[in-house]
Amino acid sequence: MLPSAPTASAAPDDVPGDAHFDLARARARLAADALTADWQLSFVSETGSTNADLLARLGALTRVAADADPLSRPAQAPRPECLVAGTQRAGRGRQGRPWQSPPGNGLLCSTAMVVEAPVGSLSSLSLVAGAALVTALRSLPLTAPERIALKWPNDVLLDGRKLAGILIELAAARHGRAALVIGVGINLRATPVATPPAVADRAAGAATDAQHATAPTAPSALSALTARSALSRASLDELIAATPDFAGDVLVAWLVELARSIALFERAGFAPFRDVWWRNHAYAGQAVTLFDQGQPTLGGIAAGIDETGRLLIDDGTSVRPVSSGDLSLRLSTQP
Template identity: 45%
Template sequence: MNATSSSPANPPAGDWRIDRDRAITLFGPVAHDWPIEIVEETGSTNADLMARMRALPQRADALARPLVRVAYLQTAGRGRRGRSWVAQPGDALLFSLACVLPRPIDGLAGLSLAIGSALVDGLRTLPVAAPGQIALKWPNDVLLEGDKLVGILVETAWSTPDATAVVIGIGTNVRGADALAAKIDALNAGADAPAVPGTTPTALSRAWPNANLTDTLAAELNALEAALKRFGEAGFAPFQARWNACHAYAGRQVTLFEQGKEIMRGAAVGVDERGQLLVDTASGRETVTTGDVSLRITGGGA
């Protein structure tokens, strides 16, 4: 791993940076070999790695091992559907992972869900209170006690009949949940809508007072190493049962929206072998793909 110098604006007090030596101690044998860059500030780690992946030859062996880029501050961080990712330096673990998966683009169905499942398993290895409260919300979020802890953004740089270059962006709120919630409230000033369950931000420190970037990074990368290999070999199917076991809204009444308009409501059952959401509606079981679809507990708003 390597780190650049220069300092982000208004960093928090205390020892908040990633401890290089401790991280190396915590990494599993394969993650030890991954190139891991740590920079003070960038626009977007996803954009940085997307540019590199597009410059590679379009072959399955174009990248020997996953490449990880961590930034303490992202000035143009993005979430799903182009939303901004708001975080103060030291409060959130913000990184992207680039890899070439030995699958065509139509074989990537459920990748973001597989990543979410791996992150839940990784985070549950940390000394958090009630690890079972770390759960999954379809399609791309990890929740802690019902509030948003982790966001996932998957982008593809190129694809061939036997390989796809992907960049996986992951943002985990580690500390400072109250400050983050206040900042988001300020950004939404004037909006009359109540807080929507599953979208209110929370932080890992809520369940682990000593939460830090170093241990969180190691736990997540160690879980992702095995998950990426497994997904490359067999797609989402091996993750289906695990995802359903961690489903935060299993059996609950939900409403689905597309571009702000309600398209369906019913009981969330789980996901199928391609990561599609199964919903029992008044007219029968429906299957929902991802795309520009958002899910809320019924009555929670859009």
């Protein structure tokens, strides 16, 4: 287990009544699965950032004497640990964009683990996590789960709008192992209709680059895939209340699929995920434009991904591989 973090502003396991999250049930379900039987799970009602909390714990753990280094001695590696927060004051996504979600509207969690993989292979890990998240969400009893898709490199969409985001941060890497944190934010409920569009975008971490944004698009949420998707906020509260552990079901599905996917990645790398990921890419075969700091840098057809997870763009003269970096991807028909 990782050392405790002083940054969380609520004691672990402080689960508020409106969280719709049964911590004991989630722990029992993880313990019942062989892949997650030894995983740790904790909850704080409020913190700055679950990623930052777990990175601090991993950092303290990896700054140790060589004979106690968990990256050189697998037997001393900490068990994977997931930290869930009711709300975050400083949640963030790619490129440092803020990720904010009203309490109860989203599932905000991070998982710290040591992955058996050389540092050179980690560039594809965000795509592996994305494929795992889509598989997990599609396994839930939702209407039309096929409407959930991927967007390169690490977003999950519902009907073309942002449903979830993934942020992977590295604490240390050596001896063919990496200590890292995988953070996810999943929109469970839609932002209330009265919220201005620009605020709704920020609340879901879906803000566009300032230089490129014209009309922000409100994010999506899993509630859109329930049988009562057109309900008002009040009715949706009733729906989730009638599903005693809505957030817990999403969490456990995600963690179990993440464990399965990481185990496969450690054995076989990105290869088993490549075709599956591309089949679920929302923009596969479509005209796209890449932006860097809000400025268009490359346009063409999204033609595939290579063996390291780079996006392949056919610009009409050649197929060019693009790394994740600080690039963002838009359909060419979008403003």
